[in-house]
Amino acid sequence: MIKLAVKKHLLGACVLALAAAASPASAQPFPNKPVKLIVPYPAGAPVDNFARGLGEALTGLWGQPVIVDNRPGANEIIAASFVAKAPADGYTLLVGSDAAFTHNAFLYSKMPYDADKDLAPITRAVHFNMVLISRGDLKTPTLKDFVALMKKEGGKHSYGSAGSGGTTHQAIESLKQEAGFNMVHVPYKGIAPAIQDMLGGNIDAMVAGASAAIPHLPSGKVKILAIAGSKRAKALPDVPTFAESGYPNVMANLYLALAGPAGTPPAIANKITADVQKVLKSKDFLDRFVDPYGYEPIGDTPQQFEAFLKKDKDVSGKRIRALGIKLD
Known part of the structure; x- marks a missing residue:
C-alpha cells in the first residue's frame, strides 16, 4: 500500500510538472x-x-x-x-x-x-499640432502673404502631403476652403519624401509635424508660417497659430x-x-x-x-x- 501511495504521489507530481512545462508563455511576464x-x-x-x-x-x-x-x-x-x-x-x-x-x-x-x-x-x-511649411525662397513671410500669392497664382504652385486623404492633405484643403484659393496637390508616401522634394524646389508648401521642418530652418530652405492649436508652441514662439493669422477653422492636427x-x-x-x-x-x-x-x-x-x-x-x-x- 505504501509503495502504491508513493507511486500515485510521484505520478501526480509528474502530471503537475508536465502541465507547468506545457503552460504557454502567457505565464511569463510581458514582454518576454x-x-x-x-x-x-x-x-x-x-x-x-x-x-x-x-x-x-x-x-x-x-x-x-x-x-x-x-x-x-x-x-x-x-x-x-x-x-x-x-x-x-x-x-x-x-x-x-x-x-x-x-x-x-x-x-x-x-x-x-x-x-x-x-x-x-x-x-x-x-x-x-502641425505646421504650415513653405519654401524658403517663396516671397511670403506670413500666412496672409502666402494666401494672397495663392489667390493670384495658385494654379502655378503645388503642395505636398503624406498621402491622399490623410490629415496633411485635409489640412491644406481646409485652408484652401477657408481662404478661397487653389493649389495643385502632390501626394507622397509619407512626409520624408515630400520634404526632400521641397528642399529640391519641386513643391511650394506642405503641412506636417514641425520635426519635418526644424532641421532645415537654419539653412533658410524652408520656413514655418503657422501652427495649429490654441496657442503657440514653446519651441516655436515666433510662429503664430492659424487662428492668430486669421484662419481659425483650419484643421491641422x-x-x-x-x-x-x-x-x-x-x-x-x-x-x-x-x-x-x-x-x-x-x-x-x-x-x-x-x-x-x-x-x-x-x-x-x-x-x-x-x-x-x-x-x-x-x-x-x-x-x-x-x-x-x-x-x-
Whole structure:
C-alpha cells in the first residue's frame, strides 16, 4: 500500500510538472521577446521619429528590443491591415494616426480592415499640432502673404502631403476652403519624401509635424508660417497659430496612438499603456521627442481612447464630407 501511495504521489507530481512545462508563455511576464511597432510612414518622417524614440524608451523599460517596422502607403491602410491580421498577443502594435482609426472609413468605400472590429485601442500617446511649411525662397513671410500669392497664382504652385486623404492633405484643403484659393496637390508616401522634394524646389508648401521642418530652418530652405492649436508652441514662439493669422477653422492636427489586433488581452493592453504613460512623464523623452516639436502628451487608458474614438468618428466624418474628399 505504501509503495502504491508513493507511486500515485510521484505520478501526480509528474502530471503537475508536465502541465507547468506545457503552460504557454502567457505565464511569463510581458514582454518576454521582441515587440514590433508597425509605423505607416517611411523612416525619417515625424511619425517615425516619434515611434523610434518611444521604442528606445520602452526597450529600456522592458529589457526587450522594441523594433520599428516601417510599412508606408495607402493612407496607413497597409500598416493597419498588417496589425489587424497579427496574433493578438501584444507583440505587434500599430503606431497610427486618425487616418487608420477613423478617417479611412469615410475616404474609401471598401476597406481591408474594420478599425472598430479588427483593432484593439491601447493608448493615445501624443497630439500633434502641425505646421504650415513653405519654401524658403517663396516671397511670403506670413500666412496672409502666402494666401494672397495663392489667390493670384495658385494654379502655378503645388503642395505636398503624406498621402491622399490623410490629415496633411485635409489640412491644406481646409485652408484652401477657408481662404478661397487653389493649389495643385502632390501626394507622397509619407512626409520624408515630400520634404526632400521641397528642399529640391519641386513643391511650394506642405503641412506636417514641425520635426519635418526644424532641421532645415537654419539653412533658410524652408520656413514655418503657422501652427495649429490654441496657442503657440514653446519651441516655436515666433510662429503664430492659424487662428492668430486669421484662419481659425483650419484643421491641422492629428494624434498618434497605439493599438493591437482585436482580442489583445486587457492585462497586456493595460501594461503597455502604463509603460507608455511612464515614458510620457520622462523629462529626457519629452525634451527629445515631444516639446521641441510642439506635441502634447496624452497617455489615454484603453477605455478613454475607445470613448474618444466614438466621438472622433462623428467629427471626422462630418469634416471629410464637408471637404468633399473621396479616394475611390
